[in-house]
Amino acid sequence: MSHNHSQAPKLGKLFLVPAPLDFGCDHDVDLQLVMPLSTLTTAANITHWICENAKTTRAYLKRIDVYSSLKVPVQSQVISELPRQVHKKGDHLGSFDAKPMLAAALQGEDIGLVSEAGMPAVADPGSSVVRAAHDLGIQVIPLVGPVSLLLALASSGLNGQNFAFVGYLPQDAQERSRRIKELEQFALKSGQTQLFIETPYRNAALWAALVQSLQPNTRLAFSSGLTLPEAVSKSAVTQHWRKLADGQMPEGLSNHTPAVFLIGV
């Protein structure tokens, strides 16, 4: 029996490695500002990665190396990209089977799952990999790091005891307006804060639609550039925002910086 036991392969673990929130921004934040030391040292010891984009991951590993020396050089890391567009919007798994991507963990290697910004598998791909890990009996360990949605929620003064993140709103103006009103009705009725995001270059269009569509007393909040030097979080009733010059975004919100939007009571 002990003979069989010693032959059982020791499984590697799947670490969920958060990334800083400066992706696509002008300046890199100092990783020590946003990451616990142990997140950096744990990441530095991982040699196998699953990610959205290998180039971004290599750049991130180089930044980690400044604080905690990588176990193996960047060019020797084994980096696999998640397939793109494997599923339609709203379907977080699609028909994609991520189990083969975890083969190294079955051989005993720890694997890091990382996204372009923030926590993998939250408002980002990766849940298919996490699910595959559970199905294979591979231990899943989340590491602490910045999560824009929760930083924005805490900063909003809106209900943090009942909230939902609903992803992106429709791009079509009419559908977007309809969706905003639907979310507002639900927020007013249930007291559940509604969070959503937008591709930065559409922030102005979304903001204009929000200020136009929401009722005067509904509270509208946003956080922009979270964890960056220019970070701004603001919260006020819609009628306050309407007083800004026509179509103008509030100070701190721009078409260049990732933002989180929130409506509620």
Add this chain to the structure above:
Amino acid sequence: MSHNHSQAPKLGKLFLVPAPLDFGCDHDVDLQLVMPLSTLTTAANITHWICENAKTTRAYLKRIDVYSSLKVPVQSQVISELPRQVHKKGDHLGSFDAKPMLAAALQGEDIGLVSEAGMPAVADPGSSVVRAAHDLGIQVIPLVGPVSLLLALASSGLNGQNFAFVGYLPQDAQERSRRIKELEQFALKSGQTQLFIETPYRNAALWAALVQSLQPNTRLAFSSGLTLPEAVSKSAVTQHWRKLADGQMPEGLSNHTPAVFLIGV
């Protein structure tokens, strides 16, 4: 004009200071494992606090002091407790006006808002203070730290692109069962992952109700003891959990450790 300008008081800021997730647990986690260095140094420079419990806050400040020397000794810190039970369940503000608690910020002092565990104002009181800060024009700055809800979500393999946190379920067995089925229906229909929490000593009762009430193919996940050495995150369809001996909780879940529960597809 410049005369008037120089007389305008410089406002202090409201920092949202996360706390470690070991509240009420047997051992303290090393703060460096869960907090970025800058969260600790920023907190060490704050001398005015708003919290749930002054004793807990003083204990936390002593732990911070180990890594970053406090600007003033613990006994000289100005610590104000939020009033308890000021609002009924589901009403995150009640009739409480938190503006007077921010008087020091109007005099130029930075104030830290802290809860017993995790991010203030998320699944915890504090939103009234954040809202008051916005109303007074006081800048709100969230600091990075551990957030159990998002660590659990990332670890669940459930949909992280559409999710809701709904707080606590009813304590009455019949109402709880009804609520579980309502959340399940919504999750199955909308694809929105539903997260909730329970007071640890009721974890066994909640788990039994979940395994009994959910449909066989609905996925049920939990994270327990997040960021602690004994942390466990598991995810499987309900019929898998039903195979455990009657009423038995899965390994890692207990009535002594805080847990987050998730259902979805």
